[in-house]
Amino acid sequence: MSTSKKVLVIGGSLGGLFAANLLLRKGFDVHVYERVAEELEGRGAGIVTHPELLQALEAAGIAVDDSIGVQVSTRVTLDSNGQCIATQERSQTLTAWGRLFHVLRSAFPSERYHNAMVLTSIEQEPETVTACFADGSRVTADLLVAADGLRSCVRQALLPQAKPQYAGYIAWRGLVDESALSDAVLKDLFPYFAFGLPAHEQMIAYPVAGKNNSVGPGQRRFNFVWYRPADEATTLTAMLTDASGKVWADGIPPPLVRPEVLADAKAAARKVLAPQFAEVVEKTEGLFFQPIFDLESEQLAFGRVALLGDAAFVARPHCGMGVTKAAGDAVALADALATNDDIASALRIYEGARMQLGSQVVGHARDLGAYMQAQILTPKEREMAERYRTVEAVMKETAVPFMAPH
Numbered sequence: 253m254s255t256s257k258k259v260l261v262i263g264g265s266l267g268g269l270f271a272a273n274l275l276l277r278k279g280f281d282v283h284v285y286e287r288v289a290e291e292l293e294g295r296g297a298g299i300v301t302h303p304e305l306l307q308a309l310e311a312a313g314i315a316v317d318d319s320i321g322v323q324v325s326t327r328v329t330l331d332s333n334g335q336c337i338a339t340q341e342r343s344q345t346l347t348a349w350g351r352l353f354h355v356l357r358s359a360f361p362s363e364r365y366h367n368a369m370v371l372t373s374i375e376q377e378p379e380t381v382t383a384c385f386a387d388g389s390r391v392t393a394d395l396l397v398a399a400d401g402l403r404s405c406v407r408q409a410l411l412p413q414a415k416p417q418y419a420g421y422i423a424w425r426g427l428v429d430e431s432a433l434s435d436a437v438l439k440d441l442f443p444y445f446a447f448g449l450p451a452h453e454q455m456i457a458y459p460v461a462g463k464n465n466s467v468g469p470g471q472r473r474f475n476f477v478w479y480r481p482a483d484e485a486t487t488l489t490a491m492l493t494d495a496s497g498k499v500w501a502d503g504i505p506p507p508l509v510r511p512e513v514l515a516d517a518k519a520a521a522r523k524v525l526a527p528q529f530a531e532v533v534e535k536t537e538g539l540f541f542q543p544i545f546d547l548e549s550e551q552l553a554f555g556r557v558a559l560l561g562d563a564a565f566v567a568r569p570h571c572g573m574g575v576t577k578a579a580g581d582a583v584a585l586a587d588a589l590a591t592n593d594d595i596a597s598a599l600r601i602y603e604g605a606r607m608q609l610g611s612q613v614v615g616h617a618r619d620l621g622a623y624m625q626a627q628i629l630t631p632k633e634r635e636m637a638e639r640y641r642t643v644e645a646v647m648k649e650t651a652v653p654f655m656a657p658h
Contacts, residue, residue, distance in 0.1 A: 257595070258393035260285060260383050262371050262406055266349070267561025267578035268399035269356035272364070273312035274586035275397075282364060283391070285383065287400070289368035291357075297349040297425060298460045298475030300572035300651040306345075308579035311586075314355050321347030322459045322467050329447040329643050330526040334440065340647045344445065348427075348460040348475065352575065371405050374557065381556040395595050396557045397585065399578070402545060403502060404563035410554045416545035419568055419618075420625035422488065423544055424478040424517055426536030429462065430470055433535070437528045442474055445651070449643060450524040452624055454479045456650065457532060476532055477569060478521070479544070479624050488543060506540035514539055544568050544621070546614050552607060553599035558585055565610035570620035572651030573613050581606055613654055620649060 259275050261268045264286030276282045306316050323345055329338040357365070370386035374396060382392045398406030402416055433442065440446075441457060448455035457476035461467050482488040492500045494508040521533040533539065547566035552559045561578030584605045592598035622628065623637035640646060 256281065257395065257589075259283070259395045259397060260381070260391055260393045261397045261399055262383065263398070263400035263404075263561075263563070264288075264365060264367070265399070265401065266352055266356065266575050267401075267563075267582065268397070269353070269360060270308055270312060270579045270582035271397050271399055271560055271585060273314075273356060273359050274308075274582050275589065276360065276364075277311075277313055278586055278590045280589070283393075284360070284365045285369035285371065285385070285391075286365070286367050287370045291367070298427070298458060298477070299347050299349055299352060299575050300458075301345045301347055302573070302576045302653045304653075305576040305579050308576075308583050309355070311583055312356065312359060314359055319465070319467055320355070321345040321351065321461060322472055324443065324445050324458060326443070327445045327447065327647050328440075329449060329647060330440065330528060332448075332450065332524065332526055334436075334526040334528050336440070338643045338647060342445070342652070344651075346445070346458045346460050346475075348465075348473070349575075351461045351465045354465055371400070374406060374409060376555050376557065394556065395589070395599075397560055398557060398563045399560045401562045402547065402566050404559070406557065407549065407559055407563050410557065411549055411551060411559075414547060414549045416547045416566060418484050418488070419544040419546060419621060420484070420627055421479050421481045421544055421621070422491070422541045423569065424480065424533070424539065424541045425476065426533065426539045427460070427473045427475050428532050428535045428537075430459070430472045430474060433474060434531060437474075437531055441528050441532070446529075447643070447647060447650070448525050448529050449646060452481055453524065454624060454646065455525055455529050457529065474532055476529070476536075478525075478529075478533065479621070480520070481624055482543075483627075491541065492543070503542055506538055509540060517541070546618055548611055548614050552603040552610075553596070556595055556599075558599050558602060560585060564606070565614055567614045567617035568621045569617070570650055571613055571617045571654055573617070573654050577610065577613055580609075616654060620646075 258281040261272045261284045264284045272284045325343045327340040331337045373384045375382040381396045445458045455478045460475045462471045462473045492504045521530040549564045560581045585602045588598040588602040619636040622633045623641045
C-alpha cells in the first residue's frame with residue numbers, strides 16, 4: 253500500500269481517534285477534523301471493555317495495563333429495599349470515556365488534530381474526496397472516514413434515509429467520586445457491577461477511573477446508567493424543553509435541563525431504586541439524561557468515503573459494545589486499506605466485514621431493551637420483553653462480549 257495516501261477523519265471522538273491512530277501507524281497521512289472548538293475532555297460516561305477493544309488499543313500502539321480501568325469480578329442485583337437478591341461471577345475491566353480519550357488523543361500528533369472544524373459538505377471526484385468546512389476551508393484527500401457520530405453530517409448527505417429511531421426510553425447518567433459515597437454504598441455497590449431492576453426500568457452501575465484518570469483506591473468514581481420509559485410525544489418532549497421553551501429534539505445540553513426535571517428524577521430514584529442507588533443519583537453533580545436511539549445503515553462504503561462507529565450503526569447501550577464496535581470498525585478499515593491499493597475496493601472489503609455484525613449488535617441490544625420501552629409494538633418486542641425481564645437474563649447478557657449468531 254502506498255504510504256503517501258492522505259486520509260481525512262471527520263470526528264475526533266473515540267471512533268475517529270481509533271481510525272486515525274491505526275491508519276497513521278500503517279503509514280497513511282492522516283488528519284482529524286473535530287467540530288467542537290475545545291478539547292473533548294471530561295465526558296461523564298463509563299465504558300465496559302471487551303477483548304476486541306483492548307486488542308484495538310494495542311494495535312494502535314497503546315500499552316494496556318491495570319491503569320486502563322478498574323477490575324471487578326462479581327455482579328450483584330439489589331432489590332428496592334437494598335437487599336442483594338442475586339450474584340454472578342464475571343471478571344471485567346471497566347473504564348471511562350475520559351480515560352480512553354486521553355490515551356488515544358495522547359498517542360496522536362497534536363498538529364494533525366484540528367478543532368473547531370464544522371463540516372458542511374463533501375465532494376467526490378474519481379480520484380479524490382474534498383471536505384468543505386464552515387470557515388470556508390477545503391481539504392482534499394484520497395479517503396474520508398466519517399466518524400462523526402449519531403447525527404453524522406456525512407451519513408445524512410450520503411444515506412439520508414438512515415435516521416436514528418427513538419427507542420421509547422431515556423438514560424439518566426452520572427459519575428460520583430468514591431470519596432463522596434457512604435460506607436453502605438462503598439460496601440454494597442462500589443466493588444461490583446451492580447444492577448437494580450424496578451418494573452420497566454433498569455439501573456446499572458460500576459466503578460471507573462477517577463479525576464486525572466486515577467484508579468487508586470479512594471480516588472475512583474462510580475458510574476451509573478438508569479433507564480426509564482419516556483413517551484416521545486409527552487414525557488420526553490417535556491424533558492427536552494429548556495427554560496426558554498426551546499425543545500432540543502436530539503438531546504438537551506446538561507446545563508439546560510430544567511431544575512424541576514432534575515428534582516423529579518431524584519424523587520423517582522428515592523421512590524423506586526434501592527437506597528444505595530438513590531444516594532448515588534442524589535450525590536451526582538452534573539446529572540444528565542440521553543434519549544436512547546438505534547440506527548442501522550444499509551451501506552458503509554461510498555466510493556472514497558467510509559462510515560465508521562456511531563455514524564454507521566448505533567446500538568442501545570445494553571450490550572456495552574458501542575466503543576468496542578467502533579474500535580473493531582477501525583481495525584477492519586485499516587487492515588483492508590493496508591492490503592488493497594485501490595481505495596474503493598478496500599472500502600467494499602471493509603463494508604463486507606462489518607455490515608452484518610453491526611446489524612446483529614443493534615438487534616441484540618434492541619432485544620435486551622424491549623421491556624423498558626414506553627410501548628410494546630410487535631410480537632417480537634413482546635417476546636423479548638418477557639425474556640429479558642428476569643434478573644438472571646439481565647445479569648447474564650448485559651454488557652458482555654457479543655457472540656454473533658451463526
